Amino acid sequence: MPKEASFLASSIGKKIVMAVTGIMLVGFVVGHMAGNLQLYLPAHGGEHPLDAYGHFLRTMLHGAGIWIARGGLLVAALLHIWAAVTLTKMNMEARPVAYKEVKSQASTLASRSMRVSGFIVLSFLVFHLLHLTLGKIGPFEEGKVFQNVVQGFQSPVISGFYILAMVCLFGHLRHGVWSMLQTLGLSHPSYNTLRDRLAFGVALLVVGANISFPLAVLAGFVKL
Amino acid sequence: MSHDMNLTLQVWRQKNAKAEGGFQTIKAQAISPDMSFLEMLDVVNEEIIKDGKDPIAFDHDCREGICGTCSMVINGRPHGPKERTTACQLHMRSFKDGDAIAIEPWRAKAFPVQKDLVVDRGAFDRIIAAGGFISAPTGTAQDANGLPIAKENADLAMDAAACIGCGACVAACPNASAMLFVSAKVSHLGLLPQGQPERFIRVRDMVAQMDAEEFGTCTNHGECEAACPKGISLENIARMNRDYLKGKLIERPAVAGGGGV
Ligand code: HEM
Ligand code: FES
Numbered sequence: 001m002p003k004e005a006s007f008l009a010s011s012i013g014k015k016i017v018m019a020v021t022g023i024m025l026v027g028f029v030v031g032h033m034a035g036n037l038q039l040y041l042p043a044h045g046g047e048h049p050l051d052a053y054g055h056f057l058r059t060m061l062h063g064a065g066i067w068i069a070r071g072g073l074l075v076a077a078l079l080h081i082w083a084a085v086t087l088t089k090m091n092m093e094a095r096p097v098a099y100k101e102v103k104s105q106a107s108t109l110a111s112r113s114m115r116v117s118g119f120i121v122l123s124f125l126v127f128h129l130l131h132l133t134l135g136k137i138g139p140f141e142e143g144k145v146f147q148n149v150v151q152g153f154q155s156p157v158i159s160g161f162y163i164l165a166m167v168c169l170f171g172h173l174r175h176g177v178w179s180m181l182q183t184l185g186l187s188h189p190s191y192n193t194l195r196d197r198l199a200f201g202v203a204l205l206v207v208g209a210n211i212s213f214p215l216a217v218l219a220g221f222v223k224l
Numbered sequence: 225m226s227h228d229m230n231l232t233l234q235v236w237r238q239k240n241a242k243a244e245g246g247f248q249t250i251k252a253q254a255i256s257p258d259m260s261f262l263e264m265l266d267v268v269n270e271e272i273i274k275d276g277k278d279p280i281a282f283d284h285d286c287r288e289g290i291c292g293t294c295s296m297v298i299n300g301r302p303h304g305p306k307e308r309t310t311a312c313q314l315h316m317r318s319f320k321d322g323d324a325i326a327i328e329p330w331r332a333k334a335f336p337v338q339k340d341l342v343v344d345r346g347a348f349d350r351i352i353a354a355g356g357f358i359s360a361p362t363g364t365a366q367d368a369n370g371l372p373i374a375k376e377n378a379d380l381a382m383d384a385a386a387c388i389g390c391g392a393c394v395a396a397c398p399n400a401s402a403m404l405f406v407s408a409k410v411s412h413l414g415l416l417p418q419g420q421p422e423r424f425i426r427v428r429d430m431v432a433q434m435d436a437e438e439f440g441t442c443t444n445h446g447e448c449e450a451a452c453p454k455g456i457s458l459e460n461i462a463r464m465n466r467d468y469l470k471g472k473l474i475e476r477p478a479v480a481g482g483g484g485v
Binding site: 179189 | 403461
């Protein structure tokens with residue numbers, strides 16, 4: 001009998017890392033989407049609520065808050081990617097000779113494209129940070145969150161990539177939220193339908209709201 | 225005889241574990257729709273033997289859908305096109321005259337091809353040997369109902385015990401994962417009182433062996449459940465994940481004289 005592998009070396013251990021970090025990342029994208037809904041609020045007192053929100057995020061807990069959040073998210077993202085890469089490697093090695101013919105019965109486009117959708121979301125994340133956090137892409141003014149977002153989305157290229165990434169995020173969450181609950185052992189006939197709807201609902205909510213932002217700017221509904 | 229069929233088979237042929245294999249096109253003539261898929265292969269093999277050539281090697285035993293020995297991917301699906309049906313219970317009436325049928329062995333690193341369609345499923349035996357049993361000496365059989373078992377648990381354990389260990393789950397999984405098989409064995413014993421003393425050691429040991437055999441890992445596609453001739457449910461995988469997590473959380477370092485839960 002092989003010596004029992006440590007938790008992190010075992011297949012299920014890695015899957016659980018993936019699921020737990022997945023919960024953290026889902027929490028982040030939901031919160032991030034909710035915060036951004038302030039894009040639709042009117043400016044008052046010369047300052048847009050989105051700018052005030054950005055200021056709040058950067059100054060909460062005397063400026064420590066945002067670094068705690070960033071640190072947590074960075075660790076979660078790195079662990080998620082580490083688990084994704086190591087598990088994918090195991091899975092690819094497990095079938096060295098491919099079939100001539102495969103007729104899928106149950107898998108979905110979302111489940112089959114998790115690696116691709118994850119990779120595109122990651123690339124988008126880097127782009128997004130360069131764009132709206134570091135200001136390395138396009139016009140950018142520190143602290144002027146509303147202005148930076150609107151000017152950014154007026155570019156069809158930036159909006160296009162954003163929308164593409166969100167479509168990928170939809171697939172990733174559609175399968176990922178369902179899968180994550182399965183990995184954590186949460187499967188029971190009494191709530192499996194609910195679990196499936198939850199995954200669909202979270203994906204639709206986050207991605208639907210996120211995609212509305214560039215569309216609203218491109219349509220001229222939200223403007224400076 | 226008016227309904228007899230002529231088919232074109234594309235069969236994976238491989239001399240031995242080390243040889244390189246390839247697909248061979250073989251005609252199957254005058255096949256009755258009432259034959260099972262394996263009987264069709266028997267007829268084809270008779271012809272091959274008459275020609276003095278090597279017949280197609282394939283695994284089979286009970287031909288009743290209960291032993292789990294037959295194992296082939298037929299037109300891209302383990303055990304062929306019919307749900308909840310092993311290859312030996314599949315009938316040729318599921319095909320049409322003139323059909324082309326691709327026949328391949330299970331494909332997984334952990335199931336090396338021995339010859340043609342025969343793979344070595346010893347990995348499953350080693351997973352069972354790692355913990356898929358109860359080691360309490362049970363003595364003589366107890367009185368029926370001497371040990372109370374909730375009806376629901378008895379049913380779920382029975383459903384899990386329906387696994388015949390054929391390996392179709394591994395064959396169907398895009399990751400060649402064995403988690404449906406292992407979870408069926410873990411659930412079958414973990415749901416019954418007799419399985420409780422070793423419940424958490426069992427899941428840890430069986431998962432360790434599963435990983436050591438280099439199966440892939442579950443990404444919850446659900447292909448295994450769809451391919452399983454016995455309809456083993458994905459819920460078993462969730463139960464195994466749950467037990468594994470709990471088993472790891474309550475694991476004590478080994479001390480002289482035993483592991484413990
Ligand atoms: C905002 C970013 C992300 C969120 C919210 C997220 C969320 C999730 C969740 C909830 C899961 C399910 C965990 C499980 O299977 O139990 C998952 C799985 C996965 N993620 Fe992500 N993820 C994100 C980014 C990424 C990135 C950047 C990559 C890769 C570079 C990635 C690759 C994967 C892979 C390969 C899986 C496993 C697929 C499967 O189980 O079928 N994810 N993700
Ligand atoms: S030969 Fe026994 S199950 Fe098919």
